[in-house]
Amino acid sequence: MQIIYSDVLVIGGGLAGLRAAVGTRRRGHEVIILSLVPPKRSHSAAAQGGMQASLGHGAKGAGDNEDVHFEDTVRGSDWGCDQEVARLFVHTAPQAVRELAAWGVPWNRIQAGPREVVVDGRRVRINEPDDAHGMIAARDFGGTKKWRTCYVSDGTGHAMLYAMSDQAVAASIPVHERMEALALIHENGRCHGAVVRNLVSGELSAYLARATCIATGGFGRIYQISSNAVINEGIGAAIALETGLVSLGNMEAVQFHPTTIFPAGILVTEGCRGDGGLLRDAAGHRFMPDYEPEKKELASRDVVSRRMTQHMRAGHGVKTRFGDHLWLDITLLGAAHIDAKLREVKEICQHFLGIDPARDFIPVRPAQHYSMGGIRTDAHGHARGLRGLFACGEAACWDLHGFNRLGGNSVAETVVAGMIVGETMADFVESGEGDLQVSTAVVREALAQEEAHLAGLVEGRGEEDASALMAAMQTIMTEKVAIFRRGDLLESAVEELRSLLIRSRQISLRTRRHAGNPELVTAYRVQKMLKLALCVAYGALERTESRGAHYREDFPRRDDAQWLKRTLATWPRADDTLPTLSYEALDVSRMELPPGWRGYGARDAIDHPDTSARVAEVAALRDRLAGVDRHAIQSALMPFSHLVPPPFRGRNARLGDQP
């Protein structure tokens, strides 16, 4: 049996995993990263539009700070997020951007002087102040009060991932590519690493570590139409679930992005609308102001996707034989802007649609985009349920995003959470708890179990076809667990998924070998993905309210009285066919920003009984502290500095700060 040891094992070579690895390495610990693909091919590379951080530079960023970013994030989440985590995040995000700048990310920079921008369909002139010249620029994004999204043209994720991956090379961190973690090794509530399969040779080995981090990204591919990469299958979240101990949080919170190209589902960035692009219907009418007079095209994603779907249902979509779509119009931005700031969008339009977005409208419709749910962790990134297991990035439910993530907050989260989890893991490894004490029997057993499972699939004589099961699952999710949800549809989705799960235990392969066998990969993955799909569908069925991206036509109001809580899904027994759900209440009495109206979308929430008392308390505190420094007010309302790792303490500098 092959065993590989390291201090820290990071599963996932995207932005989150790389940053966590670099952090622990800098603290002097040995790290190995595992990845399905070369790390620079991770889906972080596909992030286009940008990264939110309240640097507050420039005409449209002036006045921005952590407080404004915090409020936007909480409203965006529809009060589903963990507010302490949101504070920790907005505090650290400017540091993440500046660190990446030092590591080589060519952030777009501000040019002092007048320039023309498109705001609300009109060209307006703004004047960039002299002192902002050469500082990091930001664009507008949905659900934000300030222009806060730092960007590198529309290749932001690419530039970030390359810089981060280069840092991992600089730190001599080995990345074991084409390796897939298939199970966690654990005993008595302590995680010791993972059983890992070599995707080329088919061999299994055990990776043992004092701390293990899952940073495997989202699971969009449980849906048929998704902006996600084909490798975003959620195996990292699934193996955590399969321990029976770790819970997945808010799996029903799935984001649908308003603008994926029709019909391929490839994303065109929110930056298109941030920079002034408009949504139009079959008649060429700009319809968003009819529904959302305040934020129009730049309401949060859940709201815009819902309005688009509603508008198409009302018969205003462009009809084609593949279904309906709407138009994204960026022609008003002009060719020069598109060539400089929206180049990937232009390439995608050229190659996949054969159109020039400077002249033609882009056919778009909403599609699955982001997984708010994932491995539930505490604010430090430690997974609940297993000591020594950590998670960060899209795979985690750290709970920055609640029921809707703001555009630009995800790549920011990956890096910030990576920074924090890197420190947490180093602390853990250095603590008394951090020793590796695992019996070889446990390791042997874990390997034997996976070996037997794979052999069972390779030799299996069942009747089920793995890719047919995969396709069936994806269709169910896209048709029945989508933007508009309904009890009867969700019930039938759960039943159908359960029967697929049972059938997936009878898969038969046409290619009966271990090495280089994509069919085998589909087979073991679909078994795991079905469990995730069930967590999503069942969680959605049980949540009888509407919050953020989770919208129930039969329960259209946000119901804080019943549902201001996080869903936790576990899978206690391997032969279960449904997750076990429990709930974790959010404490209104400790919220810095008590529940209210988001500033867009519906205004008819049912209040939590504690809300009015907390609103009064917060108002009184603010009154009493009027005129006091904003940091002091903040810490009186909801202290969070104990959560900030020492290297990231201190205040973020902004232009015009008083010395």
Next chain:
Amino acid sequence: MTANATPRRLELRILRGTPMAPSPPQFESYFVEEAEGMTLFLALNEIRSQQAPSLQFDFVCRAGICGSCGMVIDGRPGLACRTLTRDHGSVITLAPLPVFEWLGDLSVNTGKWMRGMAERLETWIHTTGDPDRLSLEAPMEPAEAEAIYELDRCIECGCCVAGCGTARMREDFVGAIGLNKIARFRLDPRDERSDEDFFALIGDDDGVFGCMTLLGCHDVCPKGLPLQTQIAFLRRKMAAQALK
């Protein structure tokens, strides 16, 4: 293709085999009905799910961004995900990229090659000390940032290496991609390395003097990077450095 025309029947000739297999690789043909807007990503997945479940290929983003799916398409290296079948004849020949370690069918190990190149050329910003995260970032001219991004857009797909005459002959040639990386870091004011340092990395026949200016790299780069211009520029700088 108009809606009511009979769709074409495409023949995909795919080089199949694995390094471990006793028999040498050979072309096998698969047939699919062309659909509107069909890409090689869609065609290959259809073949894999319906006809050849063991067929190996690498796709990740399927949007021309991640660089995973480089292969030789009708004799020319390119990204399969954004290759529309309608731009090709009804017989399309697919083979893995040369130069890179072959893993099976259309899959090659670009990752290993890229990591080796990155380690050799030290493709990261060289600075001293930890970044100062709390202070204002150092300003940069907007045009300078854009010029760096222009070279930073490389997606490491390996097409330029596969299209390069030198790379096929010299195992250690860093390729247009390696030279482009050096040009990128050389341009970046945050990187403290001097031309002397860069010369030590690429001032030989495995580096900038190995290029035979056949332009193979430039023609096939899916991101349209100005590779030849960069190599020519770098060669002049490095020649000057050699005379010092």
